[in-house]
Amino acid sequence: MKKFEEKTIQTETIYDGKVVKLQVDEVMLPDGNTSKRELIKHPGAVGVIPITPEQKIIFVEQYRKPLEKPLVEIPAGKLEDGEKPEVTARRELEEETGYTAGPLEFVTSFYTSPGFADELMYLYIADGLEPVKDPAIGDDDEFIELLELTLEEAKQYVQNNRIHDAKTNYAILYLETLEMCVQKGG
Incomplete structure:
Protein backbone atom coordinates (compact mmCIF):
# COMPACT_ATOMS: atom_id res chain seq x y z
CA MET A 1 0.00 0.00 0.00
CA LYS A 2 1.29 3.48 -0.86
CA LYS A 3 2.38 5.76 1.98
CA PHE A 4 -0.91 7.68 2.42
CA GLU A 5 -3.33 5.58 0.38
CA GLU A 6 -6.62 4.49 1.91
CA LYS A 7 -7.98 1.28 0.40
CA THR A 8 -11.76 1.16 -0.06
CA ILE A 9 -13.27 -1.93 1.57
CA GLN A 10 -16.95 -1.16 1.02
CA THR A 11 -19.06 1.66 -0.47
CA GLU A 12 -22.64 2.47 0.50
CA THR A 13 -24.59 4.97 -1.63
CA ILE A 14 -26.78 7.09 0.65
CA TYR A 15 -28.23 9.46 -1.95
CA ASP A 16 -28.00 9.72 -5.75
CA GLY A 17 -29.35 13.11 -6.84
CA LYS A 18 -29.43 15.42 -9.83
CA VAL A 19 -26.24 17.27 -8.82
CA VAL A 20 -24.41 15.08 -6.31
CA LYS A 21 -24.13 11.57 -4.99
CA LEU A 22 -23.44 10.97 -1.29
CA GLN A 23 -21.64 7.79 -0.33
CA VAL A 24 -20.01 6.39 2.77
CA ASP A 25 -16.84 4.40 2.21
CA GLU A 26 -15.27 2.07 4.73
CA VAL A 27 -11.53 2.31 4.20
CA MET A 28 -8.38 0.60 5.39
CA LEU A 29 -5.90 3.19 6.62
CA PRO A 30 -2.14 2.99 5.95
CA ASP A 31 -1.61 1.68 9.50
CA GLY A 32 -4.08 -1.20 8.97
CA ASN A 33 -6.97 0.29 10.96
CA THR A 34 -10.33 1.05 9.34
CA SER A 35 -12.37 4.21 9.21
CA LYS A 36 -15.45 5.68 7.50
CA ARG A 37 -15.35 8.46 4.88
CA GLU A 38 -18.43 10.49 3.89
CA LEU A 39 -17.94 11.49 0.26
CA ILE A 40 -19.73 13.76 -2.20
CA LYS A 41 -19.31 12.64 -5.82
CA HIS A 42 -19.76 15.49 -8.32
CA PRO A 43 -19.50 15.53 -12.14
CA GLY A 44 -17.23 18.61 -12.14
Missing part, protein backbone atom coordinates in the same frame (compact mmCIF):
# COMPACT_ATOMS: atom_id res chain seq x y z
CA ALA A 45 -17.89 22.25 -12.96
CA VAL A 46 -16.62 25.33 -14.74
CA GLY A 47 -16.25 28.97 -13.82
CA VAL A 48 -16.01 31.74 -16.41
CA ILE A 49 -14.42 35.17 -15.98
CA PRO A 50 -16.24 37.33 -18.57
CA ILE A 51 -14.36 40.55 -19.39
CA THR A 52 -16.21 43.33 -21.22
CA PRO A 53 -14.51 45.60 -23.81
CA GLU A 54 -14.54 48.27 -21.05
CA GLN A 55 -12.44 45.92 -18.90
CA LYS A 56 -15.23 45.18 -16.45
CA ILE A 57 -15.96 41.72 -15.09
CA ILE A 58 -19.49 40.36 -15.42
CA PHE A 59 -20.71 38.72 -12.22
CA VAL A 60 -24.00 37.08 -11.30
CA GLU A 61 -25.76 37.62 -8.02
CA GLN A 62 -27.92 34.77 -6.81
CA TYR A 63 -29.35 33.35 -3.62
CA ARG A 64 -27.42 30.42 -2.20
CA LYS A 65 -29.70 28.26 -0.06
CA PRO A 66 -26.93 26.47 1.89
CA LEU A 67 -25.73 29.90 3.08
CA GLU A 68 -29.20 31.48 3.36
CA LYS A 69 -27.98 34.62 1.57
CA PRO A 70 -27.18 35.98 -1.89
CA LEU A 71 -23.63 35.94 -3.23
CA VAL A 72 -21.94 37.71 -6.12
CA GLU A 73 -20.04 35.16 -8.20
CA ILE A 74 -18.51 34.55 -11.60
CA PRO A 75 -20.83 32.60 -13.92
CA ALA A 76 -20.44 28.89 -13.29
CA GLY A 77 -22.15 25.54 -13.64
CA LYS A 78 -21.76 21.81 -13.60
CA LEU A 79 -20.58 19.59 -16.41
CA GLU A 80 -23.27 17.54 -18.11
CA ASP A 81 -22.58 13.86 -18.89
CA GLY A 82 -19.83 13.60 -21.50
CA GLU A 83 -19.55 17.38 -21.92
CA LYS A 84 -16.10 18.94 -22.33
CA PRO A 85 -15.34 21.76 -19.86
CA GLU A 86 -15.00 24.42 -22.60
CA VAL A 87 -18.45 23.49 -23.95
CA THR A 88 -19.88 23.83 -20.44
CA ALA A 89 -18.14 27.19 -20.04
CA ARG A 90 -19.68 28.53 -23.25
CA ARG A 91 -23.13 27.20 -22.31
CA GLU A 92 -23.01 28.70 -18.82
CA LEU A 93 -21.72 32.03 -20.12
CA GLU A 94 -24.66 32.27 -22.54
CA GLU A 95 -27.32 31.00 -20.11
CA GLU A 96 -26.24 33.19 -17.20
CA THR A 97 -25.13 36.38 -18.98
CA GLY A 98 -26.65 36.36 -22.48
CA TYR A 99 -23.18 36.72 -24.01
CA THR A 100 -20.92 34.60 -26.15
CA ALA A 101 -17.17 35.04 -26.50
CA GLY A 102 -14.28 34.52 -28.87
CA PRO A 103 -11.73 31.87 -27.92
CA LEU A 104 -11.83 31.00 -24.24
CA GLU A 105 -8.55 31.04 -22.36
CA PHE A 106 -8.06 28.15 -19.96
CA VAL A 107 -6.66 29.42 -16.64
CA THR A 108 -6.47 26.36 -14.38
CA SER A 109 -8.45 23.61 -12.70
CA PHE A 110 -8.73 22.93 -8.99
CA TYR A 111 -10.53 20.75 -6.46
CA THR A 112 -13.16 22.77 -4.59
CA SER A 113 -13.40 20.80 -1.32
CA PRO A 114 -11.01 17.82 -1.38
CA GLY A 115 -11.69 16.89 2.23
CA PHE A 116 -15.09 15.44 1.31
CA ALA A 117 -15.83 16.03 -2.40
CA ASP A 118 -14.25 15.10 -5.73
CA GLU A 119 -15.55 18.17 -7.63
CA LEU A 120 -12.96 19.45 -10.10
CA MET A 121 -13.60 22.99 -11.36
CA TYR A 122 -12.15 24.38 -14.59
CA LEU A 123 -11.62 28.14 -14.84
CA TYR A 124 -11.69 30.11 -18.11
CA ILE A 125 -11.40 33.77 -19.17
CA ALA A 126 -13.87 34.97 -21.80
CA ASP A 127 -13.27 38.21 -23.66
CA GLY A 128 -14.44 39.49 -27.02
CA LEU A 129 -17.96 39.30 -25.57
CA GLU A 130 -20.92 39.71 -27.89
CA PRO A 131 -24.61 39.64 -26.92
CA VAL A 132 -26.47 36.56 -28.14
CA LYS A 133 -29.62 37.36 -30.16
CA ASP A 134 -31.67 34.53 -28.62
CA PRO A 135 -29.68 33.31 -25.60
CA ALA A 136 -30.14 29.82 -24.23
CA ILE A 137 -32.49 29.71 -21.28
CA GLY A 138 -30.96 28.76 -17.95
CA ASP A 139 -32.36 26.53 -15.23
CA ASP A 140 -36.02 27.08 -14.26
CA ASP A 141 -35.09 27.43 -10.59
CA GLU A 142 -32.20 29.86 -11.13
CA PHE A 143 -32.83 33.54 -10.46
CA ILE A 144 -29.84 35.77 -11.15
CA GLU A 145 -28.98 39.41 -11.64
CA LEU A 146 -25.95 40.63 -13.60
CA LEU A 147 -23.37 43.08 -12.26
CA GLU A 148 -20.45 44.62 -14.11
CA LEU A 149 -17.60 45.56 -11.79
CA THR A 150 -14.08 46.82 -12.24
CA LEU A 151 -11.35 44.77 -10.61
CA GLU A 152 -11.08 47.40 -7.85
CA GLU A 153 -14.85 47.23 -7.22
CA ALA A 154 -14.69 43.43 -7.13
CA LYS A 155 -11.90 43.56 -4.54
CA GLN A 156 -14.11 45.84 -2.42
CA TYR A 157 -16.92 43.25 -2.71
CA VAL A 158 -14.47 40.65 -1.39
CA GLN A 159 -13.63 42.86 1.60
CA ASN A 160 -17.37 43.29 2.32
CA ASN A 161 -18.07 39.52 1.98
CA ARG A 162 -20.45 40.05 -0.96
CA ILE A 163 -17.98 37.95 -2.94
CA HIS A 164 -17.27 35.11 -0.55
CA ASP A 165 -16.77 31.92 -2.55
CA ALA A 166 -13.53 30.23 -3.53
CA LYS A 167 -13.89 30.20 -7.33
CA THR A 168 -14.69 33.91 -7.53
CA ASN A 169 -11.96 34.86 -5.06
CA TYR A 170 -9.53 32.75 -7.10
CA ALA A 171 -10.65 34.54 -10.30
CA ILE A 172 -10.14 37.97 -8.73
CA LEU A 173 -6.73 37.01 -7.36
CA TYR A 174 -5.75 35.71 -10.80
CA LEU A 175 -6.83 38.96 -12.50
CA GLU A 176 -5.04 41.03 -9.86
CA THR A 177 -1.83 39.04 -10.39
CA LEU A 178 -2.19 39.41 -14.17
CA GLU A 179 -2.64 43.17 -13.76
CA MET A 180 0.45 43.44 -11.54
CA CYS A 181 2.51 41.50 -14.10
CA VAL A 182 1.37 43.84 -16.88
CA GLN A 183 2.20 46.90 -14.76
CA LYS A 184 5.69 45.55 -14.08
CA GLY A 185 6.17 44.84 -17.77
CA GLY A 186 6.32 41.07 -17.51
Whole structure:
Protein backbone atom coordinates (compact mmCIF):
# COMPACT_ATOMS: atom_id res chain seq x y z
CA MET A 1 0.00 0.00 0.00
CA LYS A 2 1.29 3.48 -0.86
CA LYS A 3 2.38 5.76 1.98
CA PHE A 4 -0.91 7.68 2.42
CA GLU A 5 -3.33 5.58 0.38
CA GLU A 6 -6.62 4.49 1.91
CA LYS A 7 -7.98 1.28 0.40
CA THR A 8 -11.76 1.16 -0.06
CA ILE A 9 -13.27 -1.93 1.57
CA GLN A 10 -16.95 -1.16 1.02
CA THR A 11 -19.06 1.66 -0.47
CA GLU A 12 -22.64 2.47 0.50
CA THR A 13 -24.59 4.97 -1.63
CA ILE A 14 -26.78 7.09 0.65
CA TYR A 15 -28.23 9.46 -1.95
CA ASP A 16 -28.00 9.72 -5.75
CA GLY A 17 -29.35 13.11 -6.84
CA LYS A 18 -29.43 15.42 -9.83
CA VAL A 19 -26.24 17.27 -8.82
CA VAL A 20 -24.41 15.08 -6.31
CA LYS A 21 -24.13 11.57 -4.99
CA LEU A 22 -23.44 10.97 -1.29
CA GLN A 23 -21.64 7.79 -0.33
CA VAL A 24 -20.01 6.39 2.77
CA ASP A 25 -16.84 4.40 2.21
CA GLU A 26 -15.27 2.07 4.73
CA VAL A 27 -11.53 2.31 4.20
CA MET A 28 -8.38 0.60 5.39
CA LEU A 29 -5.90 3.19 6.62
CA PRO A 30 -2.14 2.99 5.95
CA ASP A 31 -1.61 1.68 9.50
CA GLY A 32 -4.08 -1.20 8.97
CA ASN A 33 -6.97 0.29 10.96
CA THR A 34 -10.33 1.05 9.34
CA SER A 35 -12.37 4.21 9.21
CA LYS A 36 -15.45 5.68 7.50
CA ARG A 37 -15.35 8.46 4.88
CA GLU A 38 -18.43 10.49 3.89
CA LEU A 39 -17.94 11.49 0.26
CA ILE A 40 -19.73 13.76 -2.20
CA LYS A 41 -19.31 12.64 -5.82
CA HIS A 42 -19.76 15.49 -8.32
CA PRO A 43 -19.50 15.53 -12.14
CA GLY A 44 -17.23 18.61 -12.14
CA ALA A 45 -17.89 22.25 -12.96
CA VAL A 46 -16.62 25.33 -14.74
CA GLY A 47 -16.25 28.97 -13.82
CA VAL A 48 -16.01 31.74 -16.41
CA ILE A 49 -14.42 35.17 -15.98
CA PRO A 50 -16.24 37.33 -18.57
CA ILE A 51 -14.36 40.55 -19.39
CA THR A 52 -16.21 43.33 -21.22
CA PRO A 53 -14.51 45.60 -23.81
CA GLU A 54 -14.54 48.27 -21.05
CA GLN A 55 -12.44 45.92 -18.90
CA LYS A 56 -15.23 45.18 -16.45
CA ILE A 57 -15.96 41.72 -15.09
CA ILE A 58 -19.49 40.36 -15.42
CA PHE A 59 -20.71 38.72 -12.22
CA VAL A 60 -24.00 37.08 -11.30
CA GLU A 61 -25.76 37.62 -8.02
CA GLN A 62 -27.92 34.77 -6.81
CA TYR A 63 -29.35 33.35 -3.62
CA ARG A 64 -27.42 30.42 -2.20
CA LYS A 65 -29.70 28.26 -0.06
CA PRO A 66 -26.93 26.47 1.89
CA LEU A 67 -25.73 29.90 3.08
CA GLU A 68 -29.20 31.48 3.36
CA LYS A 69 -27.98 34.62 1.57
CA PRO A 70 -27.18 35.98 -1.89
CA LEU A 71 -23.63 35.94 -3.23
CA VAL A 72 -21.94 37.71 -6.12
CA GLU A 73 -20.04 35.16 -8.20
CA ILE A 74 -18.51 34.55 -11.60
CA PRO A 75 -20.83 32.60 -13.92
CA ALA A 76 -20.44 28.89 -13.29
CA GLY A 77 -22.15 25.54 -13.64
CA LYS A 78 -21.76 21.81 -13.60
CA LEU A 79 -20.58 19.59 -16.41
CA GLU A 80 -23.27 17.54 -18.11
CA ASP A 81 -22.58 13.86 -18.89
CA GLY A 82 -19.83 13.60 -21.50
CA GLU A 83 -19.55 17.38 -21.92
CA LYS A 84 -16.10 18.94 -22.33
CA PRO A 85 -15.34 21.76 -19.86
CA GLU A 86 -15.00 24.42 -22.60
CA VAL A 87 -18.45 23.49 -23.95
CA THR A 88 -19.88 23.83 -20.44
CA ALA A 89 -18.14 27.19 -20.04
CA ARG A 90 -19.68 28.53 -23.25
CA ARG A 91 -23.13 27.20 -22.31
CA GLU A 92 -23.01 28.70 -18.82
CA LEU A 93 -21.72 32.03 -20.12
CA GLU A 94 -24.66 32.27 -22.54
CA GLU A 95 -27.32 31.00 -20.11
CA GLU A 96 -26.24 33.19 -17.20
CA THR A 97 -25.13 36.38 -18.98
CA GLY A 98 -26.65 36.36 -22.48
CA TYR A 99 -23.18 36.72 -24.01
CA THR A 100 -20.92 34.60 -26.15
CA ALA A 101 -17.17 35.04 -26.50
CA GLY A 102 -14.28 34.52 -28.87
CA PRO A 103 -11.73 31.87 -27.92
CA LEU A 104 -11.83 31.00 -24.24
CA GLU A 105 -8.55 31.04 -22.36
CA PHE A 106 -8.06 28.15 -19.96
CA VAL A 107 -6.66 29.42 -16.64
CA THR A 108 -6.47 26.36 -14.38
CA SER A 109 -8.45 23.61 -12.70
CA PHE A 110 -8.73 22.93 -8.99
CA TYR A 111 -10.53 20.75 -6.46
CA THR A 112 -13.16 22.77 -4.59
CA SER A 113 -13.40 20.80 -1.32
CA PRO A 114 -11.01 17.82 -1.38
CA GLY A 115 -11.69 16.89 2.23
CA PHE A 116 -15.09 15.44 1.31
CA ALA A 117 -15.83 16.03 -2.40
CA ASP A 118 -14.25 15.10 -5.73
CA GLU A 119 -15.55 18.17 -7.63
CA LEU A 120 -12.96 19.45 -10.10
CA MET A 121 -13.60 22.99 -11.36
CA TYR A 122 -12.15 24.38 -14.59
CA LEU A 123 -11.62 28.14 -14.84
CA TYR A 124 -11.69 30.11 -18.11
CA ILE A 125 -11.40 33.77 -19.17
CA ALA A 126 -13.87 34.97 -21.80
CA ASP A 127 -13.27 38.21 -23.66
CA GLY A 128 -14.44 39.49 -27.02
CA LEU A 129 -17.96 39.30 -25.57
CA GLU A 130 -20.92 39.71 -27.89
CA PRO A 131 -24.61 39.64 -26.92
CA VAL A 132 -26.47 36.56 -28.14
CA LYS A 133 -29.62 37.36 -30.16
CA ASP A 134 -31.67 34.53 -28.62
CA PRO A 135 -29.68 33.31 -25.60
CA ALA A 136 -30.14 29.82 -24.23
CA ILE A 137 -32.49 29.71 -21.28
CA GLY A 138 -30.96 28.76 -17.95
CA ASP A 139 -32.36 26.53 -15.23
CA ASP A 140 -36.02 27.08 -14.26
CA ASP A 141 -35.09 27.43 -10.59
CA GLU A 142 -32.20 29.86 -11.13
CA PHE A 143 -32.83 33.54 -10.46
CA ILE A 144 -29.84 35.77 -11.15
CA GLU A 145 -28.98 39.41 -11.64
CA LEU A 146 -25.95 40.63 -13.60
CA LEU A 147 -23.37 43.08 -12.26
CA GLU A 148 -20.45 44.62 -14.11
CA LEU A 149 -17.60 45.56 -11.79
CA THR A 150 -14.08 46.82 -12.24
CA LEU A 151 -11.35 44.77 -10.61
CA GLU A 152 -11.08 47.40 -7.85
CA GLU A 153 -14.85 47.23 -7.22
CA ALA A 154 -14.69 43.43 -7.13
CA LYS A 155 -11.90 43.56 -4.54
CA GLN A 156 -14.11 45.84 -2.42
CA TYR A 157 -16.92 43.25 -2.71
CA VAL A 158 -14.47 40.65 -1.39
CA GLN A 159 -13.63 42.86 1.60
CA ASN A 160 -17.37 43.29 2.32
CA ASN A 161 -18.07 39.52 1.98
CA ARG A 162 -20.45 40.05 -0.96
CA ILE A 163 -17.98 37.95 -2.94
CA HIS A 164 -17.27 35.11 -0.55
CA ASP A 165 -16.77 31.92 -2.55
CA ALA A 166 -13.53 30.23 -3.53
CA LYS A 167 -13.89 30.20 -7.33
CA THR A 168 -14.69 33.91 -7.53
CA ASN A 169 -11.96 34.86 -5.06
CA TYR A 170 -9.53 32.75 -7.10
CA ALA A 171 -10.65 34.54 -10.30
CA ILE A 172 -10.14 37.97 -8.73
CA LEU A 173 -6.73 37.01 -7.36
CA TYR A 174 -5.75 35.71 -10.80
CA LEU A 175 -6.83 38.96 -12.50
CA GLU A 176 -5.04 41.03 -9.86
CA THR A 177 -1.83 39.04 -10.39
CA LEU A 178 -2.19 39.41 -14.17
CA GLU A 179 -2.64 43.17 -13.76
CA MET A 180 0.45 43.44 -11.54
CA CYS A 181 2.51 41.50 -14.10
CA VAL A 182 1.37 43.84 -16.88
CA GLN A 183 2.20 46.90 -14.76
CA LYS A 184 5.69 45.55 -14.08
CA GLY A 185 6.17 44.84 -17.77
CA GLY A 186 6.32 41.07 -17.51
